[in-house]
Amino acid sequence: MVTGAGAGIGRELAVALGEAGALVGAVDVDGVGLGETVERVRGRGGRVLGVVGDAADSERMREVSAEVVGAFGGVDVLINNAGRLFYGGVGESEVEDFEVVMRANLGAAVASTKAFLPYVVESSGGRIANISSAYGLIGVGGAAPYTAAKFAVRGFSESLRSELRGRPNVAVSCVYPGGVKTGIAWSALAAAGVDARKAAERFDRVVARTEPRVAARVVLNGVARGRSRVLIGADAVLADAVARLAGGQYEKLIRLVVRG
Numbered sequence: 137m138v139t140g141a142g143a144g145i146g147r148e149l150a151v152a153l154g155e156a157g158a159l160v161g162a163v164d165v166d167g168v169g170l171g172e173t174v175e176r177v178r179g180r181g182g183r184v185l186g187v188v189g190d191a192a193d194s195e196r197m198r199e200v201s202a203e204v205v206g207a208f209g210g211v212d213v214l215i216n217n218a219g220r221l222f223y224g225g226v227g228e229s230e231v232e233d234f235e236v237v238m239r240a241n242l243g244a245a246v247a248s249t250k251a252f253l254p255y256v257v258e259s260s261g262g263r264i265a266n267i268s269s270a271y272g273l274i275g276v277g278g279a280a281p282y283t284a285a286k287f288a289v290r291g292f293s294e295s296l297r298s299e300l301r302g303r304p305n306v307a308v309s310c311v312y313p314g315g316v317k318t319g320i321a322w323s324a325l326a327a328a329g330v331d332a333r334k335a336a337e338r339f340d341r342v343v344a345r346t347e348p349r350v351a352a353r354v355v356l357n358g359v360a361r362g363r364s365r366v367l368i369g370a371d372a373v374l375a376d377a378v379a380r381l382a383g384g385q386y387e388k389l390i391r392l393v394v395r396g
């Protein structure tokens with residue numbers, strides 16, 4: 137089961153899972169993008185059920201889980217990939233911006249997990265993976281709502297893993313991608329007054345590094361091995377190392393790296 141499967145990393149996850157012989161459940165708010173994913177999975181011989189829905193809508197996700205389980209008989213792997221980027225820091229963002237971004241990222245992981253968890257824990261090899269971000273490893277200026285939401289996804293994942301410790305059949309992964317070459321910046325939300333177009337151009341030019349197909353492969357390798365933490369790209373590895381090595385001083389180190 138992959139949320140946000142209508143584009144980017146989620147689409148590549150669905151395609152790779154289909155190629156590996158999995159029965160793929162794919163959900164997205166965007167029916168057009170989802171349709172294209174379904175076509176691609178089938179085009180490569182995979183079996184897929186596409187369902188339009190908002191991953192942050194708990195009622196809808198319960199319906200989706202019932203439909204997927206009705207079709208496939210159960211769910212072994214849940215990848216909570218749906219999320220929205222947001223441009224803007226504390227200064228520019230309204231309280232409502234924080235609420236929207238929190239719902240779009242943490243809310244989507246929570247509602248989807250609540251809907252699918254009863255089935256995943258029944259699996260002999262259950263896996264839940266939540267897609268956080270390198271911004272779930274380090275805080276940087278100008279991105280507080282998105283960073284807070286991705287740190288929240290990390291906290292949610294770690295708490296869930298702890299809660300499921302008595303179930304050795306289930307592993308929970310939290311995934312931290314660095315910049316991945318998807319359209320995420322072009323569908324990003326932004327605080328009033330922030331030039332989202334300029335930010336998206338900069339994303340394409342200097343942030344996006346890893347191909348989404350490669351990102352999906354890294355996710356699936358980590359999930360198959362039951363890894364707690366999965367880092368995607370040298371940029372995420374660097375963010376992780378800087379946060380661990382420099383502790384409370386990492387912000388200074390990042391500024392040096394970014395300037396250099």
Ligand SMILES: NC(=O)c1ccc[n+]([C@@H]2O[C@H](COP(=O)([O-])OP(=O)(O)OC[C@H]3O[C@@H](n4cnc5c(N)ncnc54)[C@H](O)[C@@H]3O)[C@@H](O)[C@H]2O)c1
Pocket residue numbers: 139140141142143144145146163164165166169189190191192217218219220221240244267268269270312313314315316317318319320321323344
């Ligand atoms: N691309 C990157 O550089 C990058 C870096 C770090 C983390 N991430 C995270 O990886 C995940 C996937 O990102 P991407 O780059 O593939 O994005 P993307 O914008 O290319 O694709 C995201 C897909 O999720 C769907 N979606 C968004 N909110 C949804 C919801 N509530 N319910 C159902 N579908 C929803 C969108 O319609 C879209 O099809 C996101 O959680 C994102 O925050 C991406």
